[in-house]
Amino acid sequence: MEQLTMAQALNSALRDALKDDGRVLVSGEDVGPLGGVFRVTDGLTHDFGEDRCFDTPLAESGIVGHAVGLAMGGFRPVVEMQFDAFAYPAFEQITSHVAKLRNRTRGRVELPMVIRIPYAGGIGGVEHHCDSSEVYYTHTPGLRVVTPATPQDAYDLLRDAIESPDPVVFLEPKCRYWAREPVSFDRTGTPFDRAAIRRRGTDITLIAYGPMVATALAAAEAAAEEGRDVEVVDLRTLSPVDDETIAESVRRTGRAVVVHEAAGFCGYGAEIAARVSEQCFHHLEAPVLRVTGFDIPYAPPKLESSHLPNVDRILDAIDRLQWDDQVTLAAQGSVRDA
């Protein structure tokens, strides 16, 4: 198997999709000869021609609206939004049309299209380049929202997304673009709408996705040194969410922490915490906790390390999960007497 970065794995997925299906088109700002600002479309115009991978005028609503028409006309467009916050001009097209056209027409008009959005921070980007915009899309019925955490998943999920009959918002964690691992192209990995358990554990379930999976895994390793056996669930698909995998894990471990970069208030973790409470209540030993970004606009580069969830914050949350030793201490009087 080839060692690939996530950016290269995404490039391979686009390349294979272009090769396998003549209806696939790639468009966006700078995706042509430049190969995209993150080089995800590197070489595609050269190898497949400007008919298949082409630059568009600099207008995000236009890019998405144009792709809606292409999809209505029988193509399978894959569009790139250059950065998370620069996708907002396309918000009306995405929420009012991409998400609804199938439903509006009782299934008569399908929109098999993919909207790729590099998202989240951790790369020292200046403002408007590091937003975690996932819940804007997950809150919109009709969209599938997926986000890979590994190069292998980047390949598998993008191939699945392009083949999906539903429109997919494909969120690429840009801090992981340069992460490297062997990538197989045989597509025998986790199915499209399933979460993956990245690390088996018995004491607690860490639930993460996209950019935070690596942080959660690092926290799990650190926790192991402190005697906690942590399971890490990588959601992969944010909408629809894989309730079964989450619930099965939390019922085994009895404790859960959700980790994401986005602001906590009304964030994706709130939904997961609610679902875990609804589905696993009798198995829970402690309230579900969240480790998230603060409720602030994304921090400037020199301050982003203060903002981003890290291993220590996750370990702190794990410590606060009402372990038996702490409960015993409280029962001995120190808390009650205070």
Place this chain on the structure above:
Amino acid sequence: MAAQPQNVTGLLPAGEPVRFVAEDGTAGPPPPGYTEPSPERLREAYRRMVLGRRFDTQATALTKQGRLAVYPSAAGQEACQIAAALALRDDDWLFPTYRDSMALVARGLDPVQLMELLRGTWHCGYDPHATFTAPQCTPLATQTLHAAGLADAIRRRGEERVVLALIGDGGTSEGDFHEALNFAAVFHVPVVFFVQNNGFAISVPLAKQTRAPALAYKGVGYGVASEQVDGNDLVAVLSVLDHAVAHARRGGGPFLVEAHTYRMDAHTNADDATRYRDAAEVERWRAADPVRRLETHLRERGVLTEEDVAADAAAAEEFAAGFRARMNAEPEVDPLGLFAHVYAEPTRQLAAQRETLRAELAAQEG
């Protein structure tokens, strides 16, 4: 990709709206560069205008009887509505707005199916692929980008079909309209943008909407050939749209047409137009009535007889009666259908929610 257009003059609209027939029905000299459509097509246009107007008054009446949630009338815009339908072949695509029901009736869509949106039984009742007609768009100008994209799909396949997108004067202030003009020009696609400038965006008059000399001038900045036309002169509108459609079909790229017309009724039945415009202005436009104008013209040409007029009116009455009868039947709705088309296959969560609603409904019936 097309070369940069060199000739700005060739893109500019005429200084005055193109017109064949004056308000009193008398024909002037043919405007340069345009030909009068055949008498047969004009005869057919008259028939559909009479039918369209009758449909429109019937739909407004249905709102008063509670059969429609709302209806945005196109009264006064019959020439634009019918010409838009007649300018297209059956397999050309039309992208209408909520005010363009009359054009869809003229296109031959089933009136009850197309009223599903305003009846409130679903969002779009007809099959866009079978009718080559996109869902009526209620967000403003978003459909112009879809039209440009679909026209690009047609271009990429090397087909000789065209796309016509309808939009109002207010919609030309939306960013998507400008992005659509730009995308259409850059990709050189066969799309016609047809602006029905009816004077008002709900209550806001054109003077507060734009300082452009005419909306048709918005094309030149994007390299899009443009024209303006008297929107109450069916002969002129059809002639200009024929020209624009032919331009797009032969690979000439996009075309922008602005028709100067007037919304005779309020924005919808829920609006009160007396709050923002004078009755005198409305009366002045009544004198420019597009149906009467074409009728006078065709009678003078000997294309339309007294009997034809009576027959068209009778056919329109019959159509309206059939429409009314079908709309008076209590519509069937399927609550469980709410979950059927959100995704290609309902998600596990939606399947569960459907089950919840099914049980609720069963309990109510039980």
